[in-house]
Amino acid sequence: MASSIGSTTSSTASSASTTRADAQQIAGNFTQFLTLLTTQLKNQNPLDPMDTNQFTQQLVQFAQVEQQLKGNDRLDSILTNAKAASSASATSFIGQTVTSDGKSAQLKDGAANWTLTPARAVTKATITILDAKGNVVGTQTKALTAGAQSFTWNGRNSAGLSAAEGQYTIKVDAFDATGQSVAVDTAVSGKVTGVDLSGSEPVLTVGAARVPVSSVRSISNLST
Template sequence: MASGISNIAGAASSTASTSSKAIAGNFQQFLTLLTTQLKNQNPLDPMDTNQFTQQLVQFAGVEQQLKTNDRLDSILTNSKASASATASSFIGKTVTADGTKTTLSDGKASWTLTPARAATKALITISDSDGNVVATKSTTLAAGSQSFAWDGRGSSGLTQKDGTYAIKVDALDATGSTVAVDTSVTGTVTSVDLSGSEPVLAVGTAKLLLSTVKNLAAAGA
């Protein structure tokens, strides 16, 4: 009789791998069958109590895990729907997001630089979408947030074509110690990509993850 219960539990485990709803739905049927077997077991060869208890606990554990997974799926679905709705509302608004890449348009591109402390020497390097360095500039940086504007002119003096460009800042303080510099970009959101696990905002040709946005304002504000 004990082997009969094992076969049922084994069949249930197999079903779990293919259909969680089927196992959850058959849980009551399993208990009914198990109760019937207990009522009709051979008095001379009764079911082992410990084995019966272990099998029952295992099956109940499987069912509980399935229900937990269903709840988590529901939470994730609702969370993604909420994030998508929030991201869609950003279209037409100006956002500031963490990142190094921004868009050069009509000879204008800008980043917000925030050094950890004042830097007496800072080398700013700007690269195109292929990673080629197109411009460099040596400057100083005051403590706190500040804007860095680029007119699109490369080191050769030629104006670069519109597109996505990345900035890199290597800074040193008065003692020669390295200064960390956070970079962020600002622009107007033109569209939102909801196909991935996280919404992606299009700002010109730059792509920004929703989670990197740290400031939102009405267009032109």
């Protein structure tokens, strides 16, 4: 849990640094615009002043830049508060028993885990791993026994290279010995033992699986 909090602090610091850099860039452009406008006003020919329409357009640009600076500050504040609220809410899952749809899992430290539960024995299952954009990252063919079983992807794509850490989705096309299609459930149930807050969305640790909060179907507390 400590490592997750540390990662969150690092991520927040990095985000804040980027935000400050962006604000400084906009502020710099804003200051440069003021300097140019002031210089232009000082050096214009009194007998041939600046075109009124052009002057009006520059004033409008002036106001738009000022609004952008203020708007960015407000959006940053809203985003920070929303993320803090989401993180605080996610920690309340610890100790609870949850059921997730299980289609998505987080690849971290070279492993992503899913629970596959075929309705009956499968002689050929084509397992496809897709990234967040729906692109196929890798495929694997194997047999599956009836009942719940764990499937672990080592994070290697079809070219044998390590895929980037993040959220991936599994798709299973399964057939029995007679060639009939077999439904494979990916639901995950178990007690939440940890929460990773380092990414854009909190991720729950449920046994060996890592599932995003958005995929949780139900929550219960079996101890009560």
